[in-house]
Amino acid sequence: MVDLTTNCAGIVSPNPFWLASAPPANSGAQIQRAFEAGWGGAVWKTLGQPIQNVSSRFGAVGYRGTAAVGFNNIELITDRPLEVNFREIYETKKKFPKHAVVVSLMVETEAEWKEIIARAEDAGADGLELNFGCPHGMCERGMGSAVGQEPKVNERITGWVMKYAKKPVLVKLTPNVSDILPHGMAAKRGGANGVSLINTIKSIIGVDLDTFTPMPVVAGQSTNGGYCGSAVRPIALHMVGALARHREFGLPISGIGGVTNWRDAVEFLLLGASNVQVCTEVMLRGYRIVEDMIEGLSQYMEEKGFKSVQDMVGKAVPRFSEWGNLDMNYETVAKIDAAKCIGCQLCLVACHDGAHQCIHPSKDSAVRVPVVDEAECVGCNLCQIVCPVDGCITMAKVENGFPPASWNEHLSQGAKLRPKKGAH
Amino acid sequence: MKPQVPAVDPKRAEAVFEDAKPRYTVQQAKVEANRCLYCHDAPCIKACPTDINIPEFIRKIGTGNVQGAARTILESNVLGTSCARVCPVEVLCVGDCVHNLQGVPPIQIGKLQRFATDAAMDAGWQFFEAGKDTGKSVGLVGAGPASLAAAHRLRRFGHKVTIYEKGNTLGGLNTTGVAPYKLKADASLAEVEWILSIGGIEIVSNVEVPTQLSWAELEKKHDALFLGLGLGADSWLDVPGKQLAGVRGAVDFIAELKAKPVDLSAVKHAVVVGGGNTAIDAVRELLVLKAKKVGALESVTMVYRGTEAGMSGYVHEWAYAKEEGAQVSWQAQPIAFEGKDRVTGLRCTRLDAAKKPIAGTDFTVPADLVLLAVGQAKLGALVAGLAGVKVDKGVIVTDEAGATGRPGVYAGGDCRNGGKEVVNAAGEGRDAAEAIDAFFKAGGRRG
Structure with a gap:
């Protein structure tokens, strides 16, 4: 011990x-x-x-x-x-x-x-x-x-x-x-x-x-x-x-x-x-x-x-810093593990009503596993939070080619930020 | 004038039965309600033939809004009180609860529904009003769940409603046929009374259509008709000894024990023939009577032509029956009722996998009472006088909304679906009422 x-x-x-x-x-x-x-x-x-x-x-x-x-x-x-x-x-x-x-x-x-x-x-x-x-x-x-x-x-x-x-x-x-x-x-x-x-x-x-x-x-x-x-x-x-x-x-x-x-x-x-x-x-x-x-x-x-x-x-x-030092170019999207999903669709309703409207029902009405529109997903985590199944929704890093850049670096050094998602 | 709901006999045999699933206490309901995930576009709703918004009513129980929970249920299904107790939830809403998919016990939706609807019945909460009189009139034949559901919805639309019932009770099989450990006659009648309290539902009892009141007369009196005829009498086995005393139809026997005392003093051994849900119900009911020492019952045996895997009754119901001590003879075909005046035994022969008799395998099951649960008579000549109403394999043919081939004539419940659950009848009655209203609004006239 x-x-x-x-x-x-x-x-x-x-x-x-x-x-x-x-x-x-x-x-x-x-x-x-x-x-x-x-x-x-x-x-x-x-x-x-x-x-x-x-x-x-x-x-x-x-x-x-x-x-x-x-x-x-x-x-x-x-x-x-x-x-x-x-x-x-x-x-x-x-x-x-x-x-x-x-x-x-x-x-x-x-x-x-x-x-x-x-x-x-x-x-x-x-x-x-x-x-x-x-x-x-x-x-x-x-x-x-x-x-x-x-x-x-x-x-x-x-x-x-x-x-x-x-x-x-x-x-x-x-x-x-x-x-x-x-x-x-x-x-x-x-x-x-x-x-x-x-x-x-x-x-x-x-x-x-x-x-x-x-x-x-x-x-x-x-x-x-x-x-x-x-x-x-x-x-x-x-x-x-x-x-x-x-x-x-x-x-x-x-x-x-x-x-x-x-x-x-x-x-x-x-x-x-x-x-x-x-x-x-x-x-x-x-x-x-x-x-x-x-x-x-x-x-x-x-x-x-x-x-x-x-x-x-x-x-x-x-690892605890102020917001201005966070890497703005770090990008994640939600991934739903279809094998673990029980089809409650809490992620879907949460995303639609409380986040960025990027989780949708499957086009196949017999399938209850929702689909993430990764082009629109802002990586907010809400779906992961409401999911009742451990490990079913993960936030996966997206390789977008932009080097790390904070807001402070953007302001002070003009560091390039990735395009905004879901801001239309 | 308020229609009279008939009283029950306090000495009826079903009085000794106890609830298989007693009503939740407030505490139990709260704990269970709070386990519900409140799914979006929930599978349980889709599994419900009356599409009750289950997650919503459960959330309301969780917040203490029991009145709102009851309203949500009854809005979709005015027979939600009886359905809460008699629905085979294991193969409907509860069976489709997403918790099942992660090995978590599913939400006890039926029990929660009972908690809310029983509270509504106790308190007499009224959620619905009759609509403004439209001048239209609908005649409903049969006073079972389908007609009651249709009548209530039609009254909300403001149409005049008259129910014609050949017997003197109300509620159909809910009152006369449901296993008493699920729903007793008095609870069914209390629900009927609640449904009728919307007002303006006229009941004409002890009138048989079409023998005492013809289809032509009905059509003359009403702008539309709804057929909630149910099924006919118990089917019989055409084998020697079929007339012996003690050989009875299961539906008939159950109706008796739900209405009055039964004399089983001479019955040591009871046998139920069949493998469907009526057979299992009869077996389980006899086992309760045995446990309660009603009469002289010593054994209850089910005799079924098929195998356990092949029976049409619900697996969960049969599992209960086995737990309760049911005996069974699989792949057995009755070939004769033995006895002089009264039946003393059921002579059977073994069947092979193809249900062919195996020679030299005859045996006798001792039986002082044999209940036949081998089906109920389907509609024959009953609707013959209604040209355009088609009957196929004993059931009335309709479109999805319940319209028959004859304009203005709709059907729902067992006479249409061949004998399903109360909840199916409730859904079909409700939807037919919607269709009738649409028919009127479209200026519908009979041909």
């Missing part, structure tokens, strides 16, 4: 799978069960002045019968007494000395930060995570995303923390910003050892059609919650990738947002995260999902010849 030991900003864990700071990491008993199940680390549910929560707290969006492709919550930070949390941190570290216990923190004044950092480190925390991201409840009190959305405030508070912290510090960033870079850079200027992202996205998860109430419903009312779960992964991947490829950033990243299995985790690692944190899928399926995550990642690493998790971190970063 390959070695999955991971180091994120100086915080070492037996594998890259951490519980995110959230309900699954609410107590010592839970986190100890998670470690027994195989989780490598946990970020303790945010400690601060204990709050009081409402009922209900969670909502979910389903899609074509899948119960919770997206999820949101209006739960706040810990509602348990701080001394109980610290005692359990101590006990957990004692039982699991090799596992990473990171403590998430959220307080207001410098004095409070100083005190809570000391108590967390005394309890045995391996690292600290600063919750600058929570987009509901706490931000209205001047904390959470209210901090994360203001680079100056972020930098100042991170600076306070770094004065007192002896253990590595991760700043947890909010995605509720138009560009993640200034916020990552603020954390860096404040002296953070790394960042973790994304926190949840401001959202309304749905509206009850009968009571006209947004969800989750609290006594006939609702409020904005934090969106998470599988559906947010693309947003998280983008933000992780944006920081990872930024030349001046360079801090370790703990990737969060819609990680449901080992494949999702590998995507984060390839885009530059040093490890991943998971919440929603654990809430939906339990700690046991880590068994498959560990196996799947190990097999993947063996298959690809990676000796350590670190070996694969950022492998996809060089």
